[in-house]
Amino acid sequence: MGLTWLAIGDSITFGTGSSTFDKSYIMLTRTELLKNSKKHELVNSAVSGQRSDTLINLHKARGGKCDADLITIMAGTNDAGQDISTSVYKTNLGLLVDEVKKNSVIGQCKIVLLTVPWRGDKDIPSYNAIVQQVAAEKNLPVCDIYPAFNSNADLTDGVHPNDSGHSKIANILAPFLNGLDVWNNTRRR
Template identity: 35%
Template sequence: MQTSPHASPGRALPALLTAALLACLLSLAGGSPARAAAGDGSVSDPNIAYVGRWDTSSGTAAVPNWTGAYLQTGFTGTTAKVRARNAVNFYASIDGGPDVFHAGVRGTVNLTPRPLSPGTHTLRLSYRSGDTVFQGLVLDSGARTVAAGAPTGLVEFVGDSITAGALTDRLALDSYAWKTGERLGMRHTQIARSGYCLVAQSGCTGLSGQFFRTASTGGADWDFSRYRADAVVINLGTNDVGHGVSSTQFQSAYSSLLRKVRAAYPQAWIFALETFRGRYVPQTEAAVRAAVAGGDTRVSFVDTTGWLGSGDLTDSVHPNDRGHRVIADRLAPVIAARIGT
């Protein structure tokens, strides 16, 4: 702010104080909300990248919705701590190292009990269960966050307990979805939950509708402008049989889902997987053929016949850790061939 060279100093000072007071009052009233400084480690720090469907609206707490959501950032200094509101279970990976499990922790949680070497480091944090609320980072005095340099591409996986990694040791982190995204070198999200169907029925939430919601429960619509997927992998139909969904209902719902996903992500390649139990295969293929015939040239049916053997399953339905690796081995090249990653 500049004053006229002819202005009286005695009058300029009150003017500056008045302007400062007005700005302060506006901020308190919500007229000009303060923004977090880049590097301060707060929830709204722009150097922290939230991958997946997160609720960051409060500005003081970030809550991951759906499974497999994670955050990434870089930081300087030798230590990093995360603020946890109440008891929570999460995984933390520093400098691309193993995902270390922190069980039942609360308060200010030290992620680096052994200090790191001075320099710039990276952090990835993924919540598993409990009070999954991120309240910011605490760094060394004088240290700051830096942009993590995360990949720009993103693949979104849509499914049920199999896509969520149920019955594996680390759940989402051991799922074929997480492993495939990592192998592709892309950001990845899992819009998946155990027991979910394609078609909404009594006792079974239908992802034909819930996919478009912010969270796995609730009716708030997701804002698809928050991120854009380069690929969407759909693996649905395993649970619909047990809820009496007819072949006609299933095919109609699948076609509708393909159209709506296309509207949400105009440029994404959509992959419709044959369920690993082989359920509703003709209907899934028919929905894909109808989409292609209608002019959608970026949708494919993925034949998964023979991908899994008996040694790849925990029970008759869910892949074990090895089974998820097998799926990622087969699926990653299929996606890469289409989107060029």
């Protein structure tokens, strides 16, 4: 039996914009990890439209407990889209991480923050500076997916990556996750 990877996020993590779920960054990353003998079960808990604050509430509403070895969190696209201030975003992202940590069943669970991907209509670098700050404060690794693309050519609607955009995110995320020490965890259920 492999490990469990829990993906927390919004519509991009859900796979919106890709032509099929198999072409979403989550599934492309999963396929690449499996090629590298990184056996795991994927639980995608992403819900479209979620902001950092609503992800906290959603996590609590689902009972909170996380029986996962690896948890990735991508939050901020909708915060930026709805002009949530970076100070409020920082508070919310920190609370989300705290909630996930508090409810992690596995003591050696690895939590990874993902930066917010490019969208042409918002100042995403300021949100990504917050991701980096929260990660430093919480001693978490950050996978910087922001450089994956920087034009609407990789988006379906100005927000959601198309197949090319999802592929570019996976091309950054898969090697990052592949290099984590979580794969050496010998815990078994």
